[in-house]
Amino acid sequence: MEFETLVQARRSIRGYKKDPVPRKVLQEIINVAKGAPSSMNTQPWHVHIVTGEPLECIRKGNTDNMMAGVPPKRDFPMKEDYQGIHRQRQVDVAKQLFSAMGIERDDKKRRMDWVMRGFRQFDAPVSIVLTYDKYLEPAAISHFDLGAVAYGICLAACERGLGTVINGQGIMQSHVVREHANIPDDQNIMICIAMGYPNEDFAANSVKAVRAKHDDFVHYVGFEEITEAETA
Numbered sequence: 001m002e003f004e005t006l007v008q009a010r011r012s013i014r015g016y017k018k019d020p021v022p023r024k025v026l027q028e029i030i031n032v033a034k035g036a037p038s039s040m041n042t043q044p045w046h047v048h049i050v051t052g053e054p055l056e057c058i059r060k061g062n063t064d065n066m067m068a069g070v071p072p073k074r075d076f077p078m079k080e081d082y083q084g085i086h087r088q089r090q091v092d093v094a095k096q097l098f099s100a101m102g103i104e105r106d107d108k109k110r111r112m113d114w115v116m117r118g119f120r121q122f123d124a125p126v127s128i129v130l131t132y133d134k135y136l137e138p139a140a141i142s143h144f145d146l147g148a149v150a151y152g153i154c155l156a157a158c159e160r161g162l163g164t165v166i167n168g169q170g171i172m173q174s175h176v177v178r179e180h181a182n183i184p185d186d187q188n189i190m191i192c193i194a195m196g197y198p199n200e201d202f203a204a205n206s207v208k209a210v211r212a213k214h215d216d217f218v219h220y221v222g223f224e225e226i227t228e229a230e231t232a
């Protein structure tokens with residue numbers, strides 16, 4: 001697929017068919033994604049691809065812990081307390097998703113079901129868990145590098161007709177994921193990516209999250225003139 005078409009076509013997929021993803025396809029995707037740049041070519045990522053029984057155990061463990069009120073526990077300090085425009089965008093995309101799913105603002109049960117769906121990895125047949133070596137902490141540059149490989153995975157999957165959603169929900173109980181995905185103690189869990197063939201009938205899959213206007217976040221310095229194309 002042409003690159004721009006691919007970027008436009010990708011969106012987060014939160015409803016999947018049961019069909020398994022062949023291991024050969026997963027290998028191809030990772031081989032594309034590993035072309036990501038990384039600081040000094042360190043390639044600090046480990047990629048754990050989980051399916052079948054271990055993934056079912058993760059779903060159950062996540063669900064049981066969340067229902068029992070076990071506080072979320074990540075492997076590294078995290079405090080994204082979004083404010084202002086960031087908070088607004090977070091609210092806006094949640095509204096888009098709830099509206100697509102027909103979930104009313106005061107429907108506590110369905111809202112909770114939706115949240116639990118995230119902890120179940122959106123019932124996707126595959127979860128890709130990205131980790132990095134613990135000794136790298138505080139690992140801001142390695143986090144950046146893992147972001148690059150994560151996006152590569154999503155694009156390469158999309159090109160092959162697969163859906164993905166990068167998500168923090170699936171690893172909110174990182175110790176559960178560590179246990180069932182057999183992740184070594186000297187690695188920290190960064191994020192996971194749910195993956196599978198999109199369920200075309202799942203309403204939230206049609207949501208296209210809005211992006212800011214070019215001029216709202218791009219700052220040109222030292223340029224003499226602004227063309228019409230640039231202000232579009």
Ligand SMILES: Cc1cc2nc3c(=O)[nH]c(=O)nc-3n(C[C@H](O)[C@H](O)[C@H](O)COP(=O)(O)O)c2cc1C
Pocket residue numbers: 010011012013014093118165166167168169170191207208209
């Ligand atoms: C680091 C990261 C964490 C995310 N965590 C979640 C999550 O826990 N649950 C979820 O439904 N989506 C999650 N997302 C998906 C974002 O909501 C999504 O990328 C954003 O709304 C833009 O929509 P798009 O991916 O469809 O373009 C996450 C994305 C990233 C990059």
